[in-house]
Amino acid sequence: MKKVLFTDYDMLDVSLERKIFADAGIELVEGQCRTEDEVIRLSEGCSALLVQYAPVGDKVFAARPGIGLASRIGAGYDTIDARAAARHGVWVANSPDYGVGEVSLHALSMMLSVIRNIARYDRDIHAGTWHYTSPGKIPRAQNLTVGILGLGRIGKRFAHYAQPIFKRVIAHDPYLIEGDFPQYVQRVSLEDLFRQADAISIHCLLNEETRGLVSEQLLSLMKPGSYLVNTARGAIVDVDGLARVLKTDRLAGVGLDVLPEEPVQPDHPLLSDPRVLLSPHSAFYSVESEIELRRKAAMNIVNWLKNGQPDYPVVIGTRQPPN
Ligand code: NAI
Numbered sequence: 001m002k003k004v005l006f007t008d009y010d011m012l013d014v015s016l017e018r019k020i021f022a023d024a025g026i027e028l029v030e031g032q033c034r035t036e037d038e039v040i041r042l043s044e045g046c047s048a049l050l051v052q053y054a055p056v057g058d059k060v061f062a063a064r065p066g067i068g069l070a071s072r073i074g075a076g077y078d079t080i081d082a083r084a085a086a087r088h089g090v091w092v093a094n095s096p097d098y099g100v101g102e103v104s105l106h107a108l109s110m111m112l113s114v115i116r117n118i119a120r121y122d123r124d125i126h127a128g129t130w131h132y133t134s135p136g137k138i139p140r141a142q143n144l145t146v147g148i149l150g151l152g153r154i155g156k157r158f159a160h161y162a163q164p165i166f167k168r169v170i171a172h173d174p175y176l177i178e179g180d181f182p183q184y185v186q187r188v189s190l191e192d193l194f195r196q197a198d199a200i201s202i203h204c205l206l207n208e209e210t211r212g213l214v215s216e217q218l219l220s221l222m223k224p225g226s227y228l229v230n231t232a233r234g235a236i237v238d239v240d241g242l243a244r245v246l247k248t249d250r251l252a253g254v255g256l257d258v259l260p261e262e263p264v265q266p267d268h269p270l271l272s273d274p275r276v277l278l279s280p281h282s283a284f285y286s287v288e289s290e291i292e293l294r295r296k297a298a299m300n301i302v303n304w305l306k307n308g309q310p311d312y313p314v315v316i317g318t319r320q321p322p323n
Helices: 015-023 036-042 058-063 082-088 100-116 118-126 153-162 190-196 239-246 287-307
Strands: 002-006 026-030 048-051 069-072 091-093 145-149 168-172 185-187 199-202 226-230 251-256 276-278 313-315
Touching: 002 287, 015 026, 015 287, 026 287, 036 058, 048 287, 058 082, 069 287, 082 091, 082 313, 091 287, 100 118, 100 153, 100 199, 100 226, 100 251, 100 276, 145 153, 145 190, 153 168, 153 199, 168 190, 239 251
Parallel strands: 002 026, 002 048, 048 069, 069 091, 145 168, 145 199, 168 185, 199 226, 226 251, 251 276
Antiparallel strands: 091 313
């Protein structure tokens, strides 16, 4: 019987995955691996990995030549070392298009919430203060320029939602051709994005180029009273630099769905700043999107085991499924 390792998961119930693999006649081994060594230990005899957050890279691929595919439950696949996979001929697949609406709406909700001070009003009322200026001044959204870093699937949908709300939409994405920018989105350089936008939403991938890209220096280019939202990946923002910039008046509000270390440590300085709105990496989530996400990630493996081709490959491998 073909065997697959579910490396780790934070879902409360994995009956969906159990049923998909059982129906396909595949044995599912379940783990809660935190290290590559744990993945190696549990993946004996396995042909593929279904991965949530466990690290998977060179060590695993070298130790387990029988593993031909790592399928990530998610659009981002930065927990899987794609370069190492390519070197070893291992396929990498993801679930890219299950939650475009959810993430872009979550980003817009966070942006509007920090601009309109929604969470701060709520906190103030619970603390006994009832006044429309309690958290500070609010600018008119129709006068603001919104900026997007990374105009892929989610960035484009965010632009579509944001366009009727804000005065202008600008974006930076070095990998798109001119025709990929919607007409109402003005293309700008990275520095101009941070200089001109009143509110920025981050939607690029996390890779070696974008790790720490949103640095203290870039954030310092923003106008006083600006807003920043990150629903992409925590490590794209230098959070220590962000904490230093928050000591100035440059940022009036920050919305973060993702952090370099998740869950956030309870004594993290960002937790005590009332301008920072947090959510627990939940931008992807709706009942429907979660089912679609998990089904697509699992079906990558079922179909690769059946015909050597996952539905959503991001690295084309050379390793073949067992007969
Ligand atoms: P996508 O691949 O469609 O778009 C990413 C865009 O980033 C591409 O257009 C690419 O050209 C651009 N990009 C690459 N390097 C860049 C750079 N140096 N500067 C600016 N842009 C750059 O990806 P998609 O589906 O739109 O996802 C975007 C992000 O959202 C990913 O980081 C993903 O991990 C994250 N995400 C977060 C979720 C959450 O629950 N918080 C759920 C789903 C995705």
